[in-house]
Amino acid sequence: MSRDRFSRVRARGPIPSPNIWHWPDIYEVENRAQDVDGVIFDALAEVADWGGRDVVDVGCGAGFHLPRFAARARSVVGVEPHPPLVAAARSRVAGLASVSVLRGSAEALPLPDAAVDVVHARTAYFFGPGCGPGILEAMRVLRPGGVLAVVDLDATVAPYGTWMRADLPHYDPAVVESFFDAQGFALRRVRTRWEFSDRAALRSVLGIEFSERTAERAFRETPGLGLEVGYRIHVRSAPSGLLL
Ligand SMILES: C[S@@+](CC[C@H](N)C(=O)[O-])C[C@H]1O[C@@H](n2cnc3c(N)ncnc32)[C@H](O)[C@@H]1O
Structure with a gap:
């Protein structure tokens, strides 16, 4: 099947993701350390409840979040452009009958119209200014009244956001937030806790997220095994139908 079979927009292609593309094992450690209190999923349950519904996780990477959705969803599709990660995600969900993983990208989802109730994208840097094709x-693919939830790091929250901005001096969080606001998204901010099993795990994760200089600084500024990390959850509903 052509990956563009269902799409009306032209694919821009995947944006390289060095952390998970080059160091999938360390990214797995990172995913396990992230949001250990489940604050993001609690917030998602309020704004985009997936219980008994059909979910697509766009840019699902190695499929870390797919089993969590599958526990309550009717069906889950992971969509991922990078073939080795498609294989890793398929292997993770091999025993879950309600989950499938397809190769594709946000701008050309391999799904028919009005097929799902929730579109989720996590640490989805490919959803930012200029991502109009992905939003379209x-x-x-959303049914009327369905919800798109884009979850990404909040660079306004220290200490993680300060390290991000040290490495990305041209990144302006206000521009990103204005973009989503102008596109009709509501914003919810959450504060999460990342917790590592040991300092070597912390150091290895900082090493795939930041330049060497910033990773060293972040390691110095993190005395224990945990740190606070803020996230933005941008939510937009698909129109629920004609108002007569
Ligand atoms: C930082 S990783 C996050 C993976 C996963 N969401 C998670 O939380 O574990 C970002 C993922 O987005 C994928 N990606 C990059 N460009 C994309 C695009 N245009 N459409 C969909 N996914 C994309 C990358 O291949 C990578 O797997």
């Missing part, structure tokens, strides 16, 4: 695709 999400609206195309």
Whole structure:
């Protein structure tokens, strides 16, 4: 099947993701350390409840979040452009009958119109200013009243956000937030706790997220095994139908 079979927009192609593409094992450690209190999923349950519904996780990477959705969803599709990660995600969900993983990208989802109730994308840097095609695709595959939830790091929250901005001096959180606001998204901010099993794990994760200089600084500024990390959850609903 052509990956563009269902899509009306032209794919821009995947944006390289060095952390998970080059160091999938360390990214797995990172995913286990992230949001150990489940604050993001609690917030998602309020704004985009997936219980008994059909979910697509766009840019699902190695499929870390797919089993969590599958525990309450009717069906879950992971969509991922990078073939080795498609294989890793398939292997993770091999025993879960309600989950499938397809190769594709946000701008060309391999799904028919009005097929799902929730589109989720986590640490989805490919959803930012200029991601109009991805938003259009999400609206195309959502049923009326369905919800697109884009979850990404909040660079306004220290200490993690300070380290991000040290490495990305041109990144302006206000521009990103204005973009989503102008596109009709509501914003919810959450504060999470990352917790590592040991300092070597912390150091290895900082090493795949930041330049060497910033990773060293972040390691110095993190005395224990945990740190606070803020996230933005941008939410937009698909129109629920004609108002007569
Ligand atoms: C930082 S990783 C996060 C993976 C996963 N969401 C998680 O939380 O574990 C970002 C993922 O987005 C994928 N990606 C990059 N460009 C994309 C695009 N245009 N559409 C969909 N996914 C994309 C990458 O291949 C990578 O797997």
